[in-house]
Amino acid sequence: MLKRVNGTEKNIEIPRVRIADAEFPQPFKSGLEYASPARGTWNIVHTGMLIPEAHEIFVCASCCLRGVVLTAAEMGAQDRFSTVAVREHNLLDGDMEELVIEGVSDIINKLPERPPAVLVYTSCVHHFTGVDLDMIYATLRERFPDIDFTDCYMNPIMRKSGMTPDQLMRSRLYMLLHERELNPKAVAIIGSDLPTDKDSDLVHMLERADVKVHEITSCKTYAEYQEMAESSVYISYYPDAAPGGEMLAERLGGRHFALKYSYDYSEIDETFAELAKELGIPPRKQEEIDDLKEHCESELAETLALIADTEIAIDYTYSPRPLGLAAMLLIHGFNVKRVYLDAVSAGDKAAFEFLQKKYPDLELLPTVHAGMRFANSLSNRAGKVLAIGQKAAYFENTNHFVNVVEGGGMLGYEAVYKTARLMREAFEREQNMPELVGIKGLGCESGCCSGV
Amino acid sequence: MKQTSRIISTYSADTMGVCSALFELGGMTIMHDASGCNSTYTTHDEPRWYSMDSMVYISALTEMEAIMGDDEKLLGDIEDAVRELHPKFVAIAGTPIPTMTGFDFEAVAAVAEQRTGVPCMGFATTGMNTYIHGASLAFEELAKRFVKDIDEENGDTGVTQNKLKVNILGLTPLDFSVNGQDTSIAAWLESENFEIVSHWAMGSSLDEIAMAGVADVNLVVSASGLRAARVLFERFGTPYAVGLPIGDELSGLLADLIKINAPKFKNASSFEESEISVHSGLFLGADADADSYKDGFVAVIGEGVASLSLASAIELECGIPAKVLCTTECPKDMLRECDVMTPDEEDVIAAVEGAAIIIADPLFKAVCSPEAKFISLPSEAFSGRLYRSEIPNLISDFEDFSKLIIL
Numbered sequence: 001m002l003k004r005v006n007g008t009e010k011n012i013e014i015p016r017v018r019i020a021d022a023e024f025p026q027p028f029k030s031g032l033e034y035a036s037p038a039r040g041t042w043n044i045v046h047t048g049m050l051i052p053e054a055h056e057i058f059v060c061a062s063c064c065l066r067g068v069v070l071t072a073a074e075m076g077a078q079d080r081f082s083t084v085a086v087r088e089h090n091l092l093d094g095d096m097e098e099l100v101i102e103g104v105s106d107i108i109n110k111l112p113e114r115p116p117a118v119l120v121y122t123s124c125v126h127h128f129t130g131v132d133l134d135m136i137y138a139t140l141r142e143r144f145p146d147i148d149f150t151d152c153y154m155n156p157i158m159r160k161s162g163m164t165p166d167q168l169m170r171s172r173l174y175m176l177l178h179e180r181e182l183n184p185k186a187v188a189i190i191g192s193d194l195p196t197d198k199d200s201d202l203v204h205m206l207e208r209a210d211v212k213v214h215e216i217t218s219c220k221t222y223a224e225y226q227e228m229a230e231s232s233v234y235i236s237y238y239p240d241a242a243p244g245g246e247m248l249a250e251r252l253g254g255r256h257f258a259l260k261y262s263y264d265y266s267e268i269d270e271t272f273a274e275l276a277k278e279l280g281i282p283p284r285k286q287e288e289i290d291d292l293k294e295h296c297e298s299e300l301a302e303t304l305a306l307i308a309d310t311e312i313a314i315d316y317t318y319s320p321r322p323l324g325l326a327a328m329l330l331i332h333g334f335n336v337k338r339v340y341l342d343a344v345s346a347g348d349k350a351a352f353e354f355l356q357k358k359y360p361d362l363e364l365l366p367t368v369h370a371g372m373r374f375a376n377s378l379s380n381r382a383g384k385v386l387a388i389g390q391k392a393a394y395f396e397n398t399n400h401f402v403n404v405v406e407g408g409g410m411l412g413y414e415a416v417y418k419t420a421r422l423m424r425e426a427f428e429r430e431q432n433m434p435e436l437v438g439i440k441g442l443g444c445e446s447g448c449c450s451g452v
Numbered sequence: 453m454k455q456t457s458r459i460i461s462t463y464s465a466d467t468m469g470v471c472s473a474l475f476e477l478g479g480m481t482i483m484h485d486a487s488g489c490n491s492t493y494t495t496h497d498e499p500r501w502y503s504m505d506s507m508v509y510i511s512a513l514t515e516m517e518a519i520m521g522d523d524e525k526l527l528g529d530i531e532d533a534v535r536e537l538h539p540k541f542v543a544i545a546g547t548p549i550p551t552m553t554g555f556d557f558e559a560v561a562a563v564a565e566q567r568t569g570v571p572c573m574g575f576a577t578t579g580m581n582t583y584i585h586g587a588s589l590a591f592e593e594l595a596k597r598f599v600k601d602i603d604e605e606n607g608d609t610g611v612t613q614n615k616l617k618v619n620i621l622g623l624t625p626l627d628f629s630v631n632g633q634d635t636s637i638a639a640w641l642e643s644e645n646f647e648i649v650s651h652w653a654m655g656s657s658l659d660e661i662a663m664a665g666v667a668d669v670n671l672v673v674s675a676s677g678l679r680a681a682r683v684l685f686e687r688f689g690t691p692y693a694v695g696l697p698i699g700d701e702l703s704g705l706l707a708d709l710i711k712i713n714a715p716k717f718k719n720a721s722s723f724e725e726s727e728i729s730v731h732s733g734l735f736l737g738a739d740a741d742a743d744s745y746k747d748g749f750v751a752v753i754g755e756g757v758a759s760l761s762l763a764s765a766i767e768l769e770c771g772i773p774a775k776v777l778c779t780t781e782c783p784k785d786m787l788r789e790c791d792v793m794t795p796d797e798e799d800v801i802a803a804v805e806g807a808a809i810i811i812a813d814p815l816f817k818a819v820c821s822p823e824a825k826f827i828s829l830p831s832e833a834f835s836g837r838l839y840r841s842e843i844p845n846l847i848s849d850f851e852d853f854s855k856l857i858i859l
Contacts, residue, residue: 005478005504012537031529032482032509035491037502061548063465063485063579067492070461070836073815078459085455085462085795088580091552099455106453124486125548128518157486157549161515370509370533377505434502440495 004377014378015369016338020360024352025344033368037434038390040405040442041317042193044154044169045071048119049080049444050193051173053222055115057107059084059100060123060154068121068154071440080115082107086125096131101139108144116222117148117176124157150175163243171244173216177229179252186212187279188231190248191241193217194409194443201272201284201292201412202237202259209281233279237261237411239320239347261320261347261407263328263419265293268412292413299420300332307334307427311385313396315340315367317405318389319415323351325388328416330359338363340392367391386427388419390437399430405442457797461815463780464626464833466577468497469586469676470545471508472624474594475500477658480507480539484526484555485547487512489579496836497583499630507539518549523560527567534568540658541571541598545586547579571597582780582795583626583833584755587676591621591652595683599664602688615647616668616714619684621692622677623654626833627755629843636847637673640697644707652680669693669714669728675756675782682723691717691726694757694786695734699765699850705734730786735764748808748859750774751824753800753816754831756782758846760791762811762829765850770857777803777812780833808859814839827856 017027045068048056058068058081065083072081084103090096104120120140122133133151140149152172156165163171170191187206189196195217196203206213214228229252236245237259245256257278260271269289276283312334316322323344326336341364344352355362366372372395379397386400387393393401402422404410410418464472471481471493483489490510494501498508511526530542544561557574565572573593577586618641623634634654641648649667650656664670670681670692681692693710697703706729713728720726729735750766752759756778763774776791777800787793792803801819804810810820811827813834820826829846830839844853 005476005506029532030512032533033487033490033512034509035494037494039491039495061465061579062462062582063467063489063492063547065462066464066468066496066836067488069457070492070496070838073461073835073838078815078818082459083457083462085457086548086580087455088551088578091548102453103456106456107458110456110458123548125552128549128552154488155486156488157513157515157518159487159514368512370507371536373507373509373537374505438495 012371012374012378014365014375015371016363016365018360019352019355019362019364022352022356022364024349025346027344027364028342028366028369032370034370034373036367036372036391036394038317038394038437039440040390040403040437042406042441042444043071044068044121044152044165045081046075046441046444047169047173047193048121048152049075049077050216051117051119051176051222052219052225053115054117054119054176055080055082055111056119056121056152057082057084057104058121058123058154059086059103059126060121061086061125064123064154074440075444086123091125091129094129096126096129097136100126100131100136104140105143108147114146117150119150119152119172121152121154123153124155127155127158148176164240167240167243170238170241171247174228174244174248176225177248177252178226180229182232182252182254183212183230184232185210186214186231187233187235188214188228189237190216190234191236191244192238192409193406196411197409197414197418199418200410200414201268202235205272205276205281205284209279211279211281233257235259235275238407239345259411261411263321263324263416265296265413272412296413296416296420299417303420303424304333306424307386309335310427311383312336313338313340313385313387313392315387315389315392315395316342317391318402319407320345321348321351322389323348323355325419326362327351327354327359330355330362336362338365338392338396340365340367340389340395342366342368365395367395386423388423390442393433394437397433399433400426401431401433402426403431403436403442408443454796454798459818460797460800461813461834463795464497464583465579466581466583466586466589467545467547467579468493469583469588469624469626470543470575470577470590472497472583472626473587473590473653473676474543475506475508476504476653476655477541477661478506478539479541479543479658480509480533480537481543481545482509482511482530483545483547484511484550485513485579486549489547497626497832499625499832499837499840507537509533513549518553521553523555527560527564530564530572531567534570539570541573542568543573543575543590545575546577551576551578551580573597583624584674584676584780584782587622587624587626588679591677592679592683594652594661595664595680595687598658598662599684599687600662602665615645616711617647617649617666619650619652619664619667619670620648621652621670621672621680622674622757623651624674624676625654627674627676627758627831628654629832629840631843631845633845633847636845637671637697640703640847641671646710652677665690668718669710671695671710673757675780675786678783685723685726689719689726691720691728693728695729696758696761696847698761698846699769699854701768702734702761702765709734735760735788736767748772749806750809750811750857751777751804751807753777753779753804753810753812754829755780755833756786756793760787762846766854766857770854772809772857772859809857811857
């Protein structure tokens with residue numbers, strides 16, 4: 001419970017709206033924004049570190065450097081991370097290009113070993129001063145021909161102008177791939193921070209068809225990373241990864257396939273059938289699909305029997321389709337009461353409309369609205385709440401929660417039955433929520449991005 | 453090259469310093485920025501985020517708002533938030549983009565105050581200075597706007613007669629963490645028979661800070677308290693001392709100097725003349741004799757006042773020359789000739805060359821010579837939450853800490 005510091009006796013209302021009354025895609029008015037202590041989602045430092053042996057250099061003001069430098073430190077990856085501080089005189093002197101070029105060069109020359117790749121992150125100030133990034137990168141490439149450079153960005157001010165920072169970063173991961181001959185029997189799963197589960201529908205399907213699968217999360221060396229370029233199809237399933245897939249197709253000549261992330265059985269069947277067609281491999285047999293459905297139903301039934309009418313809250317950090325997940329659980333009899341999200345994605349529009357009609361009392365709550373500062377301390381529900389996702393866990397002030405971010409590498413039917421299993425585990429096992437949700441980049445600490 | 457860091461961290465920025473200084477006072481602090489600063493602050497700079505419900509927000513500035521100069525969006529958002537959340541005051545702190553677009557913090561704060569009826573303050577921080585600068589501005593504004601004039605009604609605070617009344621200026625977790633150092637300073641003052649009026653700003657309410665004008669002396673415990681000390685001198689003629697009570701000898705000297713000089717320095721001719729500790733020679737320094745460093749010395753890296761106090765305590769109690777490498781903003785005349793002030797990695801490397809012992813945050817270790825003995829002294833302002841559990845309470849536990857300092 002948070003100690004009150006402003007001493008006001010006036011009531012503070014936690015913002016919420018019935019889904020029946022909510023507007024698509026923005027259920028809440030934008031305003032001052034709050035940052036909850038749930039820190040499990042990955043940031044641009046974590047994601048960039050997925051490129052093995054690459055070195056990250058951030059060129060920003062110190063207020064922007066602070067978060068990323070400590071992200072690297074908490075990962076134990078300081079030796080793969082450096083900074084160039086932009087100071088006030090640089091804004092006035094007009095020497096921003098020189099600062100980037102000479103700063104990056106200075107750092108490279110001081111590194112104990114020459115990295116094969118350097119990710120240079122520029123920021124909002126470079127955008128606003130009209131810095132000539134093309135000239136900067138051309139100069140760096142000329143100066144260090146043995147290093148692959150790519151442009152990365154920490155410019156959140158552009159988050160509503162074109163590609164979001166998340167989409168941009170996920171696309172940058174593959175900009176260093178060198179064109180090579182395409183292998184028709186090789187594909188790359190792209191754009192997911194977390195490794196796709198070996199048990200997922202996708203990996204099973206590809207392995208059975210004897211397709212060679214590349215994924216950045218399993219690359220141990222830069223050479224291995226470069227082998228991804230042989231892929232003839234780039235499969236994205238995390239929605240923010242799709243623009244990167246399109247860019248790859250344009251640059252390297254393969255094809256991009258955006259697999260739909262869904263908890264709806266018919267949508268899962270449809271998207272996997274389309275993928276099989278795209279790859280020219282046999283579609284899943286009906287018998288296999290029936291087995292998977294039966295498995296899902298069995299797991300869901302077992303979970304429902306255990307947790308019964310326990311209130312459930314879901315947030316968008318668990319899955320890119322929080323409303324799709326809510327719909328699936330409600331259809332199966334679960335007592336989903338609240339979904340935490342700030343906007344409804346295009347992929348969740350159908351679920352949003354379905355829920356408006358069939359479950360109009362489902363509540364939507366924001367995560368960044370200023371009033372959410374008090375959600376945790378005002379959360380004093382009598383019964384147990386099961387949260388699916390870190391932000392829901394924090395706002396509901398519950399130690400019973402599914403501690404997974406960004407889909408957790410689950411996909412297809414596997415995402416359904418595994419979620420049901422994780423819900424049972426969360427219901428039965430109390431966890432230290434405040435401590436767990438504060439860890440940055442959940443899954444990164446396991447070593448998948450801690451380098452070589 | 454200056455401005456580059458191959459491996460060391462970055463100090464918390466001025467924007468965050470504003471937030472930290474005002475955190476416990478019941479207001480609402482808004483970082484005027486796109487995104488990111490808020491989560492950085494709450495994750496790495498603010499250990500109280502998980503125990504107090506203070507309101508710190510980001511304005512979520514967009515490209516179009518910045519280009520079009522749409523200050524009305526921010527003003528409307530402030531009005532909404534004040535209406536819904538009832539803060540005692542509003543503070544708006546700047547970041548790089550408002551700096552570039554020439555955002556007028558004072559004007560927007562004035563308009564916001566007119567519309568909301570709540571005191572509003574604008575801080576033209578840039579996100580390019582350290583937290584010391586931002587916290588200094590915030591404390592300065594508190595001293596200007598919230599400290600009450602002394603009159604018959606509030607002149608007598610009921611404090612015990614014959615005790616000097618003290619404000620502690622410059623307390624934030626960025627320098628003192630949440631491990632009890634703030635209360636240890638207060639306990640030391642009380643043990644020395646001082647009466648504490650206010651703690652700026654850990655452990656005091658806005659109402660207590662409003663009474664700061666009745667104090668006889670201000671104790672500045674980090675450089676972030678200096679601007680407030682100047683305002684309090686200008687308004688009330690209050691003298692000030694700089695320093696931390698580290699170790700028995702330095703603490704005793706500091707207390708004696710304040711007791712002797714505070715009454716004499718009241719209403720001194722200038723703010724500089726009202727300073728007690730530095731000008732009384734509290735801090736030593738072996739700069740008079742270059743040979744002092746021949747047989748090895750201690751280098752203390754960190755915030756100016758804390759490092760200066762620690763270096764002096766080491767010199768007094770361990771008998772080893774100690775010099776300060778101040779990596780945050782600090783008035784040059786406070787440091788001694790032997791000390792260095794720089795934020796840059798390459799200067800840090802040069803300045804600690806030849807040191808037998810280096811006392812610094814663990815994230816400095818990578819640039820320190822392995823020949824030197826490295827003694828870890830984590831700082832929230834540098835390594836954030838990373839080593840929080842290892843931060844020592846130098847006020848109460850210097851004796852244990854000093855046992856590590858052996859040549």
